[in-house]
Amino acid sequence: MRIHKLYQCFAAAVLLFLPVACDNTDYSEKSPFDNSAYLNVAASKNTEAFTFNRKVTSQTKTFAVKLSYPSGDDVKVSLKVDASLTSEYNAKNDTHYEVLPETYYQLLKTEVVIPAGKTTSEEVGIKFSKLDELEIDVTYLCPLSIGGADGVGVMDGSRTMYYLVRRSSAITTAMNLKNIYVAVPGFDKGSSTSDVVNNLSAVTMEAIIRVNSFQQEISSIMGIEQYFLMRIGDKEFPNRQLQTQTTFGKFPEINNQKLLLAGEWYHVALTWDIATATIAFYVNGQLQSISTSHGKSDLTSISLGDKLPDDEFGNGGDFNFYFGRSYGESHDISRQFDGEICEARIWNVARTQEQIYQNMYEISNPTTEPALCAYWKFDEGTGTVVADRTGHGNDAKVVPYWKGSDHLEMYSKTDAELWPSGIEVPKVNQE
CATH class of the missing domain: 2.60.40.1740 (hypothetical protein (bacova_03559))
Known part of the structure; x- marks a missing residue:
């Protein structure tokens, strides 16, 4: 008896929904809602x-x-x-x-x-x-x-x-480096414009960055692999901590209290004074890590140019100066920088904490700064060439990564993808 009643209930439910199930209207060219x-x-x-x-x-x-x-x-x-x-x-x-x-x-x-x-x-x-x-x-x-x-x-x-x-009043333009990197042809061997970054007794590299994803083990920001490279992460090292590798080794030590956050804008600076063996990282104008024993050998200068002759891309291979690329044969994408960059600079001095803090967002008169070797604002907003604002002639150029290991096709990006809209870098040095 109970089974019969359950069957009746089921049949009633089927009848209740039958009008909906039998609607044979063709919605391929029409919506069930008003247009x-x-x-x-x-x-x-x-x-x-x-x-x-x-x-x-x-x-x-x-x-x-x-x-x-x-x-x-x-x-x-x-x-x-x-x-x-x-x-x-x-x-x-x-x-x-x-x-x-x-x-x-x-x-x-x-x-x-x-x-x-x-x-x-x-x-x-x-x-x-x-x-x-x-x-x-x-x-x-x-x-x-x-x-x-x-x-x-x-x-x-x-x-x-x-x-x-x-x-x-803030910075509103930056370049997205995903699937591309940026080379500086004027730094390559044989170029007459590379002298400005050669034979330095001290150096500062700085940039404003925003990382959208830390999926890679290493995210390369700028510099030369195994020589003087500002990057985030390393093997057996947090992929959200700033690190460098110079001719003397890696710096700093692992510290899980010094991790960057995805989607946040940071001004990052790396200074190295060879004479005093002092190397330091600054984040948003504040000292993050420092060592006073990075070096102490017969090395008396560092050269960021004159490394390898240029090739079809205007750069010579793994050990030249790049943004968004470090070591990797045939333009390996594994160490790309998935995020945005602007206000990148190279100085021939180890800038002080106060100097870095005061000028994080702009150098007003770059051609009058004798210690400023190169300055790429990344504010063009269009195209694939980034101007060197110092007047030294070391304009940078976009190079796409290969898709896959067969190297049959390269990535391409529209202006809108290369120069994303809606950017506004907050100024943390203006309380």
Whole structure:
């Protein structure tokens, strides 16, 4: 009897859900929901921090309008910057942003058409201009929105992209080194511009970095393998601790209290005074590790140039100066730097802690600094050449890694991948 009742309950449940199971509508060209228009740039998040340095004058943000599924007719969509949304945004997010005045932007089209049978409009843009006139470190809100769409609805969650426009005093451009490294052809053997980094009695290397992933055993920052290389990690050594290997060995000792964090910006500096055998690491302008017995031999100078002759890539092999690469035959990717870099410098002195701290984020007049041998700001924002700002002519160039061990194909990166947006390096030396 109990089994019979259970069967009845099961049969009733099947009948209850039968109308849903028997829906034979073909959704391959149609959504079960109403067709709606939305901004492609707002599909995953509807806020973009548009931050730029104080020298930028203009920039254009591109976008398109999309439909949930194709329509049988052309769909006309109107666009606008809706300043009235500013107060709503501020109330919802507990912010106090000012609306960006109309004089600083131009919507290049106020209407787009999504053709019948298609889901995407042509690409359109909003151009921001006269940005160098904006007040520094003030955030303005620019709500780009769909005004309406003929014959379809508008997806509220992706209707508006809120651009947070900010002219920043901070560094806002850096190069992403994943799958590429950077060579300095002028440092190679036979180059007339390598003398500036040769026969040094003391040296400082510094850079601003952000590591996105510490998956490798070693992440090479800059320098020459087994000679003077600033890196993170080593075999049987924490892959998040700064380390160097010079001609005298490795420095410092393992210390799990000195680990870097992924996603954090750091200014890192490595100094070495050969005469005093003093070597030191500084992080964000503060002394992290020091030894006063690194050396003590007949070595009286160090040369970062004049190592090997150049080849097709403008560098000679494993033991030349690189950013994001150290030892590895045929451009081995295993020690790449998965993150961003900017403000890289080489000095012919061991800079003091105070000097490092005061000038972490910029050298105002690099051509007037006699001890500054090379200076790559990595602020180009486009292209594959990084200028040496000292005037010594040692521009750096991007070199892609090989894909796989067969060396049949190299990685390629777009400008957007090489120079990621949304960067803002906080200045920790400005309390």
